[in-house]
Amino acid sequence: MSESTIVKLPDQSTARIPKMNYLSKENGILSWLLTGDHKRIAILYLISLSFFFFIGGALAGLIRLELLTPQADLMATDTYNKVFTMHGLIMVFFFLVPSVPATLGNFLIPMMIGAKDLALPKINLLSWYLYIAGGSLMLYTMATGGVDTGWTFTTPLSTHYVNTNVLTTGLAAFIAGFSSIFTGLNFIVTIHKMRAPGMTWFKLPLFVWAHYAASILMVLATPVVAIAIVLVALERTIGIGVFDPTKGGDPILFQHLFWFYSHPAVYIMILPGMGVISEVISTFSRKRVFGYTAVAFSSVAIAVFGFFVWAHHMFIMGISNYSVLVFSLLTMLVAVPSAIKVFNWTFTMYKGSITFETPMIYAFGFLGLFTIGGMTGVFLGTSGTDIHLTETYFIVAHFHFVMVGGMLMAFLSGIHFWWPKMTGRMYPEKISQLAAVVTFIGFNFTFFPQFILGTLGMPRRYASYPPEFQILNVFSTAGATILGVGYLLPVLYLVWSLKYGKIAGNNPWQATGLEWQTQSPPLTENFVKMPIMDHDVYDYEWLEAQQEKEKEVASAR
């Protein structure tokens, strides 16, 4: 296992888990529940996120089982509607939106910029409690009958026609929204105010840039969905009529408000994942990221353009042909920065010195799947083809390629990459490489057939479907089974590694980020003394020189 890590550090053979670290500093459940330490909060998030991912994943399994046959035979259509609604709500609001920012972002941003903690540690803890409150409410909703509006809460279905727990679900998403706003706010303040001496904006790791862009989206877009949810609640309870055409309201207005958040939300989900990929590819190519400024600014460009494309969800909804023209054009523009990123990541490998550890394999998976996901997004942003492809399985496949193929791959890549930093121990390399490959294969089996299904016209959210679509659905369900195994493996071996994993040492990957220049697991204060950024970002030559110096010091002793 250790052969496949980049270099054997002089200290790695003799490395011990340091006695003083953020995990050992205090004990007892209260020391966790009342902690202000960004690293402990990240761990709290990681555990709770995994729990919600497990629930969302189980619901996905139920969906795929139901779709094994053309008839709605496993469950009643009502139950199926609830299952896919809960799957969407849990995965979007309780897994994808907080996934990378709340775990890796929380853990790493202060360390990467050389700070002791986030700017507002108590707000950080509050955002976890809000997440838990929203999540518990969501589980309560599910236990007391669920909700069947679809995660999109479409009015007037959600306001006048369904008799399920719309209000509690709305409240759960509302609360989770504040958790997201607080996290974003905290990151923005921290990145502006807490950078170590010498850490200028263009020395920030791209992970931080990506989170900065995502945070802006969180802070500016999330309130809009909160407003939309409040209006739905008021409409449902006292019938204010904003969205009700019989009272002079407009149901299209809801679509505008909802997608004004929910489109930027997909960038909230994917941008932090892009940040992970930048770090991983650079580290395992031993090379600075190709076109650092282009990648940094493309994150910002995605965040800015991301605000002006929401109506591409409504091309067939009776908005005027001319606004379709504008939004289709803007959608094409937002696709460009993603293409720029993909090529820059690829060229980072050019003349590098590449090794193929698990995080890198996940990153390769990300590149391939994200390219497909991004290109199929262009199919949908093109107004002419959108007419045929929207509201079908094509769109389901598209966003699962971006969200699961892209984001989840990036999440797993990041978790493996920083696992030694978080726990002080290595994960087992061979089996995790296998898990990455299994995930990749399972993913393609699950979601690629759905592109064909969508092209054939199979509508999304159908519990039953015409029999000629069955064979592709069987493929998809079979793939989901493989995918399930791919996700279960990391849970098992990562837990195993907590006790039996090899001790990692400070910098097992020979990475240049400040987070690697301190002990693993880190001290509660992160650094013994405040680091000074006297070198460039991704400066592998500096790192080498640094190690030479350390060796000299060690031999002089």
Place this chain on the structure above:
Amino acid sequence: MSHISPTIWQFLVKWMTNFALFPPEASKIAPQMDALYFFMVLVSLIGLTIVVLLIVAFSILYSKERHPVAEQIEGSTLLEATWTIIPLGLFLMMFVWGALIYFRVFTPPANAMNIYVVGKQWMWKVEHPGGQHEINALHVPTGRAVQLTIISQDVFHSFSIPAFRVKREAIPGRYTTVWFEATTPGTYHLFCTQYCGTEHSHMIGDVVVLSPEDYRKWLASSTSGASIAQNGERLFASLSCAACHNARPDARGPSLANVYGAKLPLASGGTVTADDAYLREAILNPSQHVTQGYAPIMPTYQGQVSEEGIISLVEYIKNLNSDYRIQQTLNTTDLLPESEQTAAPGAKVPATKGLVKP
């Protein structure tokens, strides 16, 4: 193949004979849309191939074994420009091509035959101009432009015909339109693609494309005896619309003859074109749409007329060229409040206005 169990074998045979990979092209727009679709597939494949080839090539050429020391490279403005401009150019090309198709799908030709579609939980109700009704089915002829005017009675639905490559949202309180020209006779899927509640996946049906001759036969055999406009006339009478809209000198409402498509001056200032949407609104929310010279005295018909009823009324008004028949009915009717009072006070109870179902 003897070792395969017969049940599995049966399944395999069924799947293989009943297996689709690409939807049939049965409308004029379908091949045009597919051309763009395959162009985009091609571009995606080329893009994906480039990315994958580069990753594989770099992984082999610059693996640690072959290339132990990395060369630090800042980046390259030329390359950045290349992979900004080429994708942008391709995307813009797709944008223009797609927009052309989009405008074609949503701009009906003037001579299109209009068929009304009302979506409700969980069925599609289709009305042909000749009064033929269908539920979860749509019969159309080949070689003729057909425009669908779609509205929803409750929640969002979406009317999708994959074989025609067209789809349009059915929105509560708003007419939307889409048009197509079918080319190949056959039976195709009709789906509701916007999630609309419990039975969403059962809101499906068949689109039957017939040759013009078969279509004529079908029309003749399915007639209900009255066209939409005739239904509208009946409804017009039973709702006593003629009490005011009768073109008499002392009429309290404007004459409706030839009003469709005309520019009307509004009491609130400005003008409005009297189209389907305006007429629908003027029936449901009259006080918001009073034309110049008339008092806002018309009651709302919200909840009294179904969407099909409104369609009938609008179709009637569309075809109304003179007020002659309206005035004829007035002479023989006692629907006017005045005539009631003068004829026999209290003797007659006015007909209750329940929900009128045409």
